Amino acid sequence: MSPVRRGENLPIHNRIGVLRAERRMTRAGLAALIDVNPQTVGALERGDHYPSLDLAFRICDVFGLPVEAVFSRTAFTPLSAELYGSHDAKGRT
Amino acid sequence: MSKSTMNENLLDRYQDYRTRRFVSHQAKTAGSLPSWRTQRRRRSLVVGLAVTFTFMFAVGVLCALGVNWAPLLWLPACAVFFPMWIALQVVSGRQGDAPEAALDEYEVSQRNSARSIGLTVTQNLMMIPICYLIIGSVSTGGTDQNMAYAGGLMALTVLLIGGCTPAMILGWTRRDLDPE
Numbered sequence: 165m166s167p168v169r170r171g172e173n174l175p176i177h178n179r180i181g182v183l184r185a186e187r188r189m190t191r192a193g194l195a196a197l198i199d200v201n202p203q204t205v206g207a208l209e210r211g212d213h214y215p216s217l218d219l220a221f222r223i224c225d226v227f228g229l230p231v232e233a234v235f236s237r238t239a240f241t242p243l244s245a246e247l248y249g250s251h252d253a254k255g256r257t
Numbered sequence: 258m259s260k261s262t263m264n265e266n267l268l269d270r271y272q273d274y275r276t277r278r279f280v281s282h283q284a285k286t287a288g289s290l291p292s293w294r295t296q297r298r299r300r301s302l303v304v305g306l307a308v309t310f311t312f313m314f315a316v317g318v319l320c321a322l323g324v325n326w327a328p329l330l331w332l333p334a335c336a337v338f339f340p341m342w343i344a345l346q347v348v349s350g351r352q353g354d355a356p357e358a359a360l361d362e363y364e365v366s367q368r369n370s371a372r373s374i375g376l377t378v379t380q381n382l383m384m385i386p387i388c389y390l391i392i393g394s395v396s397t398g399g400t401d402q403n404m405a406y407a408g409g410l411m412a413l414t415v416l417l418i419g420g421c422t423p424a425m426i427l428g429w430t431r432r433d434l435d436p437e
Contacts, residue, residue, distance in 0.1 A: 190437050200361035206435040213363045 177236050181209040182243060183227045198222040276358040286347045293348045299428040302345040306421060309338045313414040321407035345428050353424035371423035379419025386411035
């Protein structure tokens with residue numbers, strides 16, 4: 165974890181790993197696009213480092229998504245469950 | 258142009274120069290010692306340096322005890338120290354003393370944390386030679402040459418430990434690249 169004081173119960177979850185895999189992008193590839201070391205991408209994916217607002221925007225620009233689609237205070241559910249889970253719910257009603 | 262602006266420009270220019278020099282040096286050494294860039298190998302270098310520092314401190318103690326040939330042991334210690342230190346700097350990307358503009362935000366936070374620990378280590382360990390020299394100079398009336406020489410060697414060892422600690426911490430803690 166980056167050595168700064170932060171709220172104990174205020175984690176920042178992210179979907180960087182999933183979004184990267186979805187686009188068949190390597191860590192080094194993403195790192196080059198957002199101008200960081202590949203190990204920093206690994207630290208972000210593991211949750212060892214919470215990005216600055218500037219870095220978060222750079223990451224979101226690469227994926228073409230809003231910040232809330234990539235980062236969240238609560239753990240993300242799998243994208244497939246979000247898509248097909250709601251479809252099943254509609255089918256049952 | 259105000260004097261403070263001139264100073265800022267001078268500082269900025271110096272930092273730019275440092276960054277350019279660092280990046281250029283990094284480009285030269287980026288491919289060096291590829292088999293030593295694993296965490297395991299980096300940790301073995303850190304352990305080697307720790308052993309060397311212990312040996313250097315022991316040389317200081319031997320000098321304090323008045324062993325005539327003890328100062329000669331400093332030479333093999335240096336012969337071991339410099340190659341290991343240079344190798345650790347190369348394989349860890351010199352992040353311990355890198356200018357901020359050459360690092361990303363995660364690397365900067367790691368470097369700052371390691372430097373903070375290094376400063377604390379230096380301050381605390383420096384109390385050993387300081388106390389030795391103060392107490393020793395009073396008790397011997399400032400006439401013991403061995404004590405002064407040994408105090409100098411101890412202080413030098415502690416400064417080396419403090420200076421190397423950030424790179425040692427980063428070399429020890431930095432992970433290998435995650436598999437894709």
